[in-house]
Amino acid sequence: MDNFTAPLQGLRILDFTTLLPGPYATMLMADMGAEVLRIESPNRPDMLRGLPPMVGSAEPVSAAHATINRNKKSLALDLKNQEAKKIIERLLSEYDIVIEQFRPGVMEKLGFGYQALSELRADIIYCSITGYGQDGPLKMRAGHDINYLALSGLASYSGRQDSGPSLNGMQIADIAGGSHHAVMAILAAVYHRQQTGRGGHIDISMTDCAFALNAICGANALADGQDPEMEMELLNGGSFYDYYCTADNRYLSVGSLEPQFAEAFFLGIGHPEWMERVLESDQQESLKRDIAATIKKKKLREWNIIFSEIDTCVEPVLNFSEATESKLIQERQMIANAVTKSGDYLLQINSPFKFNGKKNKKHQAGSTLGADSQSILKSLGYSTQDIDRLLANKVIA
Template sequence: MTKPLEGIVMLEFCQFMAGPSAGLKLADLGARVIKIERPVHGESGRQIAIKNIFIEGNSLVFHTINRNKESYAADLKNPADLAMVKKLIAHADIITHNFRAGVMEKLGLDYGSAKAINPRIVYGVVTGYGNNGPWALKPGQDLLVQSLSGLTYLSGTRNDGPVPFGLAVTDIFCGAHFAQGLLAALLKRAKTNKSVLVEVSLLESALDMQFEVITTYLNDGGKLPMRGAANGTGHAYLNAPYGVYRTKDSYLAMAMGDLPAIGDAIGCKITVLFPDPARWFGQRDDIAKHIADCLREQTTSYWVALLESLKIWCSAVFNYRDVLEHEGYKSLEMAQEVQLSGDNTLTTTRCPIRINRQKIYSPVAAPLAGADTDSINHEFNLTTHETT
C-alpha cells in the first residue's frame, strides 16, 4: 500500500510523549521521521519508564511512540554538528520541537532561522502552557497540566477529591492536535508554497478536551461542575442512569436512556418514587442508588442480555484481559509485532487509521540513538565542512 505521506521528511527534535506521539502518527501514515538526538544517550524519553520496563536499553514507553523512525545523532552545541543539521533542514518538509522558550533561538534553529534555510518548511512547536503568561516556563508535565486545567474534578465521585486520569491523557490529546495541525499546514503549504508555523500546548489541549463542560460552566452562571455522589455516577452534568453499577458478579455500565423504561426493565419503579422529570437531575444520586440496589440482584451478563434486547445502551465493564481476549477486539486486528534485534519482537498496537479499507502496520522498531547518522550523512551528502 502506498501511504499518504510517503516522500515527506520530518525532523523531530521533540522528546517524551506529546511531540513524538504526533511523529508516530505521521510515520505510520508514511512520513520519514528522523529523530535528532544527543550522541550516545539520545533523547531523555529513552530513560523514562512505566513499571521500570526497559527493552534493549530503552524504556518500553520510548519503544511504543518511536517505532518506525530513524535516529540522527548531533551535538547541537558543536558548530560542526549544528552545521550538518542546518544542511539537513534544507531537505526537510517538517521540523518539530518541544524545547523550552529560547533554546532553539540560541541555536539558530528557531522558526525564522529555519525559514531562511528552507522557505517551505512546516515548523511545529509543542509547549506546556503557551509562549507567554505566568506559566510559560513551568514544566509541561501531564499530571501538572491535568491538575491546573480542572480535568481532575471530572473523574471519580463527589466524595473523592481530585482524581487524575491514569494515563498521560493531555500528552496524548496534544499529540493528536499537533498531528492535525501539521497535516493542515502541509495542505496550506501545497497551496501557497510557503512555510507555516504550527503551535500547540498541553494546557490548550486539556482545555479543548473539556469544551462541553467548560462551555456549560461559562453559560450556567459560573456554577462549578458537581460530580455525582453515588457509586459510578461521577459525571457532573448527566442524569442517572449514566454511570457504572455493581451487579451480582461484576459491573455494568449504562449510558443515557429512557429512565422510566430502564426502571421498568430492571424492576425499579423510578416513576413511582420520582414522579417529576423536571427534578430528576437534582435527584440523580437518589435515583442512582435505587438503580444500584436493583442491579445487584442479577449478574452482568443477565442485565446486558435483557437491556440490549430492549435497545437500552449498556455494557459489561472489561479489564485489559477481558477486552484483549474478546472477539470484538480480535476482529479489529489491532495488535502488531515490532521487530527488535535478532529474533526478538515487541507486541504493540497498530495505527488506528485505515486508508482505502487497508489497515496500517509498521514493524520497524524504535531506533538506537544515532543508528542512522552515517547513512543519512551519505544520502544527503552532509559533511562537517559544509556550512549554511
C-alpha cells in the same frame, strides 16, 4: 504500506521531541506513511528509553519506547556542537517539517529556532509543543499532564465529591491535547503550504488544548456563568450515566441516556418503573443508589448475558488483557506485530486508522539511540572518514 495505508507518504519530519506528546504525534504520522527522523541527544537520552519492561533478546528496548517511536529513524546528534548545525542544514534540504518540545527559547539558544531555520528554508513548517505556550505568564514554568488539566478547569469537575479530582489512566493533556492537536495543526499547515507555498510556526500549548476540551461544560459555563461541578453534570456523575459495581467487584458502564436506551436498561435490570425518575433532578442520587444496589446483586458475567442482546449502551468494564482478546479489538486489527532491528517480533497496539478498509499490520519497532546515524549521514554525502571524525569528536553517536 501501500498508498491507501500511507496517505502521508512524502512528508519528511525532523523530530526533536522526547517522552510522550511529540513522539506520540510523530508516531501517528509515521504510521500514516510520513518519514520521521528523530534528532536525539547522545548525552541526555529520552527517559522513555529506560521505562520497563524491556523487550527483545539481542538488544532489549523499552516496550513503550518501541511502540511510541516505531516506524522512525534515530540520529544521535549533539546539538551543542557547532558541527551539528551543518548537519541540520543538510537535512533541511530534504526534511521540511520540524517538531520540537523544549521550553521557549531553548531551540533559539541552540541555533535551531524557527527564525534561524526559516532563513535556511522559507517554506519550513515548525511546530513547538509546550505546556503553556510560546508566550504568556507561565511560558517558562515546568509542568506535567496533571498540572495542565488542573489549570484548564477540567480537573475541577472530573472526579467524585467525596474524594476530589481523579487521576486518569492516560495522559489527556499530553495526548488529546499536545499530540492530537499538533498533528491536526501540522496537516493544516501542510495544506496551507500547498496552496500558498509558505510555511510557518505552530504554537501548541497543552494547557490551551486541554482548556478547549472543556467543550460542552465550558460552553454552558460561559453562557450561564455557572461552573461545572463534580457529579453535577449529565456526563460526570450527575445522572445515572456512570459505572456500577457488580457482585464480583467488577464494573458495568451504563450510558443509556436517550429515552429508548433508558427504557431498555431499566427493563433489563427489572425495574421499568424507575424510568419515571430519570428527569426528576431531586431523584438522581436516590435513583443511582437504587441502580447500584441492583447491579450489585449479580456478577458481571450475568449482566453481560442479560445485556448482550439489548442495544442500550451498557457494556462491561474490561481490563486491558480482556480488551486485547475481545472480538472487537481482534477484528478491528488493533493488535499488530513490530520487528526490532535484531529481528525480534513484538506485539503492539496498532494504528487506529483504516484507509479504504486497509490497515498496516506490521511496524518497525522503535530502535536504539543513534541506530541510523551513520546511514543518515552517508545519505547526506558524508564520507566514511567524515563520519569517523564526527564519532570521534562525539558530534554523533
